[in-house]
Amino acid sequence: MNTNLILDVDSYKVSHWLQYPPDTTAMYSYVESRGGKYPITVFFGLQYILKRYLIQSIQPWMVEEANSLLTAHGLPFNYEGWRYIAEDLKGRLPVRIKAVPEGSIIPIHNVLMTVESTDTKVFWLVSWLETLLMRVWYPTTVATQSWHLKKLIYESLLRTADDPDSEINFKLHDFGARGVSSLESSGIGGLAHLVNFQGSDTVQALVYGQKYYNSPMAAYSIPAAEHSTITAWGREGEVLAYQNMLTQFAKSGSVLAVVSDSYDLWNAIDHLWGDYLREQVLDSGATVVIRPDSGNPMEIVAKTLEKLEARFGSTLNSKGYRVLNAMRVIQGDGVDEESITAILKKTESLGFSSTNLAFGMGGALLQKVNRDTQKFAMKCSEVTVAGEAIPVYKDPITDPSKASKKGRLSLVKNEFGYQTVSNSSEDLLEVVYENGQLLQGQSLDTIRQRAWPRNT
Template identity: 60%
Template sequence: MQYNLVLDTDSYKASHYLQYPPGTTSLFAYIESRGGRYPNTVFFGLQYLLKEYLSRPVEQWMVEEAKDFFAAHGLPFNYEGWSYIVRERGGKLPVRIRAVSEGSVVPVHNALVTIESTDPAVFWLVTYLETLLLRVWYPITVATRSWYLKQTIREYLDKSADEPESEIAFKLHDFGSRGVSSSESAGIGGMAHLVNFQGSDTAIGVRYANHYYHQPMAAFSIPAAEHSTIIAWGREREVDAYRNMLGRFARPGATLAVVSDSYDLWNAVRNLWGGDLRSQIEQSGATVVIRPDSGIPAIVVSRVLNILDNQFGSTINSKGYKLLNHVRVIQGDGVDHDTLAEVLETALKLGFSASNIAFGMGGQLLQVLNRDTLKFAMKVSEVEVDGRSLPVFKDPITDPGKRSKQGRLDLVRDANGEYTTVRLTGSEPLPTSELVTVFEDGEVCREYTLNDVRSRAGA
């Protein structure tokens, strides 16, 4: 099925061009987070939507297909309006989109994006595009969740690691590709995680980041075992499966990860890794990362740390915490924000540095969230009717939290450097505006590299 931007909308929007007041010539709308799980948002992902979808010119075949579709679907369709865009505008969408710079960490309840029409003949296009544009909620929400997880990990590294900033980029690995609804979700969500970290097994997310954000290589991975590559050897040859991993991948300076709970985790850690294979590990010069993959994370990880400490020993770092010799642990099962913090808290109480532990996160990172996690919405706040600009808003008595902003909006920083949304008195943005024109009349006007985004989010 060939992509058709004209049909990438909610069905009821096809009839909306007939519902605005006579004499309407302009719409102004904005996108915001109305609150939710986190107090801030990490703005990211609009560039993907602009480059992949909105910058594609509309073609007449799309209009014809939409005409036939909506006729059969039971809705009126603005055939003349869309044909005008093809004929008079070269298929380029006559809207202006301004947005805060990608990677910005902005408190909720602020305008992150504004959208306005630039051609009075097709003013209705602003809200027609809501369905597509509001999907920016997904990369923002993933980037925000990942950012807050990074703050938690940093807190424990700061307490217990010698060089926290040199370690943190690889402390949360994306395991989410198989747990999302589509390859595009994996691409967008996986890319959003890379705003904050540089470890990922979601290859398509790395490719998206490389392509859409001009990065030579956005993330890295290591050789790692899965259960099939261990159990294929049979239970009686479990140690041979591990020995094969060492023979294939254990080199000076290398890192490899091996899932070790296929049978008896405690036997594997104590007697196989810490017994039969200990000398091979020590002599290889590699770091072997043991991956437990079942049980209660904080309990399992703490017991694995203690066994590894008994078998391999540890050194005491400058902050008084143990750092294991030759081995580390990665927890990739049952990880969410709470269990991640519990694992780290338990480890530190036992005297182990957070340097010993990394995490993998799958569905909780890329899938277990939705538009209401940060309560994203796009609302019209100003209309122009018969040459008059009119502020408009919604204010439902049944839910004051859904009250929307009114007027032409801008985003600035106050005297304390905090982001704040203001209502403009004229049509021009303020000189101090934090919003940048990123799209106008079918063209992407501003692009960011992933390094730009990472620097801004990290600041």
């Protein structure tokens, strides 16, 4: 059964239709990032919201269900208005949505999308939909954080790697599926990360990529061990567990990851990998990725690199940095912007290339963000009352950062960069949805190229 879109709303909005001036016939609102952690946003996720929710029609049963629930909840439900949408408009929502193309890199304090009414009888629908549409903050914020981390890692690769462009897309792997609040969060949050990277263990991101962004395969992974597949062999059988990984997966050109800190990471590297299994690793032609999973990330990664080099050797690349033979390291514990920065800095200081490293990021990637990370807001900037378009805004004396824009807005790009201006014919916002229909679709490939044009 379809979701009842009428009920995807904050309670206080249910009475708002009675609170506007009596002759109001139109409403216009916009979405922006009012600031936050990062100076730019990577816009993403609106197409998912439109395809998943807004292209479905409002059915009479939805109106009846909402009327029963919301009146019992103590609110004056606009029964006639919703019946009008369900019956006279055949369930199609009478709004127009314009937005920047997904994957666009837009400085904060600029309009990202606008929502306006297209039917005078139900102008208030614009405000009603805010609850649903504002959730674009989540995929946009995940994509934004991921983009900044990509830039951070890429800059290290530029300094230390032979081919940064071929390496960067697999340097930050999504480990976040188990750390989010819902299956939907793993899907849309995981896909937002894949705007920037192509490595993920979040399977729902692949499903969402296929269903909503025309991506046959949005990301890739490799065979990898977890602690249970190592400890199941017992401490005395630890080396047999590693040997089994090689037997099962180590083929010429293949890559496999093995968590190696179940007991004694240093013994595992020095003796089990570096002595007992050394020749099997080298003869296999595979790349074995060692995963430490405990301790101080910067210190552990640095020592792991040094010990692996002592056992497997390294080669010097064109930029004078060392690249391990047959071995790599992935850090998947305690990974965030701070630890990535520290690990990269320490790795470079030791003379190792960032080619040797990958990162696995879980809760910090998909869950440790919120609407205030980039201070997202949707505000009304124009209403039409008695036939007159009136610019409206808020400007609270207690918090100037919450001042809103007024009038109809456009996003333009000129010699000063992106700017939000009053209604302009050169508007970069494109109509993506109108009166129940999705008017254009964007593929993940196109969005990736827009977000990281170095790949084109």
